[in-house]
Amino acid sequence: MNSRERFLAVLAGEAPDMVPVVPVLDGYFAPKVIGRPSDLCWLDGNCLVETLAAAQRTFGYDGAVAEMGLGPHPNVLGCRVEVEGNQVPLVVETLVEEARDLAKIAVPDPWRDGKMEPVRGLARELGRDVAILGWVRSPFEYAATVRGLADFFADFYRNPGFAHDLIRACLPATLAVGRALVEAGADAIVMKDSFASTSMISPDHYREFAFPAEAQAISELGRQAPVILHVCRNSMPILPQMAATGAAALEIDSPxxxxxxxxxxxxxxxxxxxxxxxxxxxxxxxxxxEMAVKAAMEAAKAGRRFILSTGDSIPVSAPSDNVAALVNSGRKYGKY
Amino acid sequence: MELLDRFRQALVDGDADEAGRLGGEIAAGTAYSADRILAVLSAAMGEVGARYETGEYFIPEMLRSAAAVEAALQVLDPYLFRQRQEKAGVVVMGTVRGDVHNIGKNIIVSALRAAGYKVYDLGVNVPAAKFAARIEEVGADLLLLSAFTTSTKQALIDVVSTLEEAGLRGRVKIVSGGAAHSPELAREVGVDAFAGDVKSTLAVCRELMGGS
Incomplete structure (x- = not known):
């Protein structure tokens, strides 16, 4: 099996020859592999392709995250984004203050301004041997982004109907970006729902606000490609519900x-x-x-439905030796 | 239930309408001292923080209670001010440049107001020079810097050096806090103290203001 086949086998419920290793190695860490500053790559698709491909070739993991850069994501919905220094793009102006602003959320054209080129470029660079993972935000996360997280959370009590309307208004964006990712060459879609974590909201609020949109988006996008659902930090109390969304895999964080x-x-x-x-x-x-990888394999490898990964994005300051150790230990302890 | 108990319950429940209404009732009478009212506000935020720690409350519930505190203070502030000529201290607070997280900051702002501080909230993504200007303008005793992401270390250093250059560093105590920070980092960037949650922020501020 090559890397891509190994990864897709797990998502399809088929037996892989070994545990695939697919870390969340994205625009934070990848530029460092060839000595580029991150801020260049957040907004430059060619730079992203070059660094993400270089990172995969350097470390030899099974799937590469072909993200568009964090900046363009809120940007596709019309939020103003700034990048400064070696930093993550900031949404400096939210889009939705009141109900009438919902009309400002247009269905984005994900192809505009070459936003999908990093995905297409990476698929071209790495060929058919390595899995390409496309990255999209859930409707819930887009809603939090265009509204501002504090106001969005406050709406759960202050104006729940508005929160529901807002999430619904963001569904077309998730679907449009997700479909474009597959068209551009992604083998699987990672749907990020970082703020749906029970480190932030209660399981009841997850079920009321996040889950229905997740399930709907996954049911639509799952026809095109397997969907991996990512929730940051603690998701233990909502895992059965996350599984009920129809996701092919759940990307779970270290807590x-x-x-x-x-x-x-x-x-x-x-x-x-x-x-x-x-x-x-x-x-x-x-x-x-190595110790952490061994423990993870012991806990989850049986049943052949496990992909070794980091819980979240590898920070830019992580040593390269640790990424190499992750892949090497994955190979060592991931044999079936 | 006694009026102050109902008031406290409304704050813990995050019922802004009820907190505002009961705040009005309290302000209309003369039965309660400012210190007693502030103690109730502060204890309510303490209970909200404790419920968050134990997993009973989550961030939306914390925000709901912070909004109730703000609604109550809107009504109570003139009443409290008539009784207390001095605030517990004057605070300038904001999220540093390069970071737009405002949830933790908003909760701390409400908790400090509930504890009797005069708080100037500068918002998020605040440049160092803006902190310096406002500290000078309002004669702040304390500067609270919220920093959520790991990439904000340089922004914290910039604030400290800007205050030094402006000759303000000796006049104001600086407290930093936020998810990505630690007492070690606070020492490294040159602030006076680190606070990781509502309870420790109130304790640190009290201590820096010379209280017990």
């Missing part, structure tokens, strides 16, 4: 116990995770990485 997660969701969905991006990848040593 979740992998063995308990498997118990909670059964064998019907793959798990992708969950080496701690900060305490292990950024602050740990290669030996720490």
């Amino acid at each position: 979740v116990d992998l063995a308990l997660a498997r118990e909670a969701v059964g064998e019907g969905v793959a798990l992708k995770g969950n080496i701690d991006a900060v305490s292990v990848m950024e602050k740990g040593s290669p030996a720490d990485v």
